[in-house]
Amino acid sequence: MYKFRNIVVGMSGGVDSAVAALLLKRKGYNIQGVFMQNWDITDEQGFCSASEDYKDAKYVCDKLNIPLISVNFVKEYWNDVFVDLIREYENGYTPNPDILCNRHIKFNYFYKFAKEKLNADAIATGHYARTSFGTFLEKYDPNIGVKLLKPLDDVKDQTFFLCQIKQDALRETMFPLGDLTKPQVKQIAREHNLEEIASKKESMGICFIGSRDFQDFISEYVQNKPGKFVDVDTGLVVGEHNGIHHWTLGQRSRIAGVADSYFIANKDVTSNTIYVAMGTTHPALHSNLFFTSDPHWICRKPVELDKNEIYTCQFKFQHTHSLVDCDLCQTPKGLIVKLSAPKRALTPGQYAVFYKGEECLGSARISNSGPSNFLMFYSKNKSYERRKNAKERIAKRLHKKMKENELEENITNQISL
Numbered sequence: 357m358y359k360f361r362n363i364v365v366g367m368s369g370g371v372d373s374a375v376a377a378l379l380l381k382r383k384g385y386n387i388q389g390v391f392m393q394n395w396d397i398t399d400e401q402g403f404c405s406a407s408e409d410y411k412d413a414k415y416v417c418d419k420l421n422i423p424l425i426s427v428n429f430v431k432e433y434w435n436d437v438f439v440d441l442i443r444e445y446e447n448g449y450t451p452n453p454d455i456l457c458n459r460h461i462k463f464n465y466f467y468k469f470a471k472e473k474l475n476a477d478a479i480a481t482g483h484y485a486r487t488s489f490g491t492f493l494e495k496y497d498p499n500i501g502v503k504l505l506k507p508l509d510d511v512k513d514q515t516f517f518l519c520q521i522k523q524d525a526l527r528e529t530m531f532p533l534g535d536l537t538k539p540q541v542k543q544i545a546r547e548h549n550l551e552e553i554a555s556k557k558e559s560m561g562i563c564f565i566g567s568r569d570f571q572d573f574i575s576e577y578v579q580n581k582p583g584k585f586v587d588v589d590t591g592l593v594v595g596e597h598n599g600i601h602h603w604t605l606g607q608r609s610r611i612a613g614v615a616d617s618y619f620i621a622n623k624d625v626t627s628n629t630i631y632v633a634m635g636t637t638h639p640a641l642h643s644n645l646f647f648t649s650d651p652h653w654i655c656r657k658p659v660e661l662d663k664n665e666i667y668t669c670q671f672k673f674q675h676t677h678s679l680v681d682c683d684l685c686q687t688p689k690g691l692i693v694k695l696s697a698p699k700r701a702l703t704p705g706q707y708a709v710f711y712k713g714e715e716c717l718g719s720a721r722i723s724n725s726g727p728s729n730f731l732m733f734y735s736k737n738k739s740y741e742r743r744k745n746a747k748e749r750i751a752k753r754l755h756k757k758m759k760e761n762e763l764e765e766n767i768t769n770q771i772s773l
């Protein structure tokens with residue numbers, strides 16, 4: 357039986373890490389709390405949520421009689437997460453900073469800091485997740501790999517965000533909340549005089565950057581670069597955008613002077629063009645085949661993929677989506693993923709996260725959203741019909757607009773007479 361005595365807990369100032377620490381303390385572990393600061397710019401209103409969170413973390417640790425230290429990973433966050441994030445946006449991708457933050461900061465720098473500087477046997481966080489080594493590593497085995505598993509609370513499941521973390525850190529991580537539901541966690545906090553923390557508003561922001569308007573925030577770091585909005589059906593230019601980084605696939609576009617609902621179907625970085633499709637159900641927005649970069653497998657690579665066979669599992673690319681069956685095939689550059697049903701807006705830069713039953717297998721970054729249903733299923737004739745209809749629709753709209761302008765001109769003339 358392996359002995360895990362010194363546990364370093366990531367204390368965020370929220371209820372989840374507070375209860376994680378409390379449960380560890382109750383079990384008799386030797387606990388040390390660490391607050392990480394990874395972003396040091398005060399927001400536009402002069403409010404720095406990190407200092408508020410530190411105060412809360414300190415309050416919790418004082419109540420639980422746990423030492424707390426603050427560690428600064430601002431440089432590491434900037435170099436390993438933020439620089440990548442900006443590069444992805446500039447190249448037309450839509451990255452997921454929370455997944456990157458878990459991989460590079462919490463389960464890398466924080467883990468190493470805890471092990472090397474604080475002499476930790478293991479780390480603990482308030483994530484809702486489980487591992488095959490058990491909540492308190494009671495099933496730890498140095499000779500086998502650890503699996504990342506879904507938690508009891510399906511609604512709070514955070515395995516999606518942990519889909520890129522490495523085996524070495526996961527092997528020595530405790531998730532004390534894995535067998536609890538969020539209401540139970542809040543109840544435990546209340547029973548232990550942590551009422552203020554239990555009723556604190558959930559932090560919905562992006563890992564360490566907070567809950568500011570993300571589009572405005574990114575605009576401070578990425579140059580605007582005007583380009584065209586082009587209708588996928590007609591190939592006609594229907595408007596101007598001021599940078600592809602402002603737009604993500606599937607998003608409703610606000611094209612000046614166009615009342616109809618266009619949605620982002622594709623982005624071409626080379627020509628700086630955004631292709632838009634009319635209507636949220638347009639086939640150009642849907643696809644059931646896509647490509648990824650090299651996958652990251654948390655425990656092990658499925659053997660079928662090594663044998664050049666198809667591997668069947670489940671997939672999602674958004675935390676809140678439900679899982680869809682998929683077939684995977686390994687290529688020298690990554691995976692080809694074929695879904696059992698089409699998905700809308702498979703967004704390059706996001707992570708395709710794979711599951712088999714309770715296990716989160718790992719993930720791969722979507723490199724190309726693949727041929728859309730518009731490309732795949734519309735025969736030339738149908739496509740021709742579609743283009744013809746769309747051209748007529750746009751012609752009608754332009755005509756209507758000209759009429760309105762004429763009317764306006766008439767009225768202006770009449771007024772000025």
Ligand SMILES: Nc1ncnc2c1ncn2[C@@H]1O[C@H](COP(=O)(O)OP(=O)(O)OP(=O)(O)O)[C@@H](O)[C@H]1O
Nearest residue numbers: 366367368370371372373390391392481482483559
């Ligand atoms: N600034 C931080 N310093 C130390 N650990 C952190 C920090 N932010 C998050 N963590 C750790 O990561 C876990 C998950 O954080 P996240 O913000 O994703 O979830 P959360 O459910 O809001 O957690 P919490 O209620 O503890 O704030 C936290 O429970 C905590 O253990």
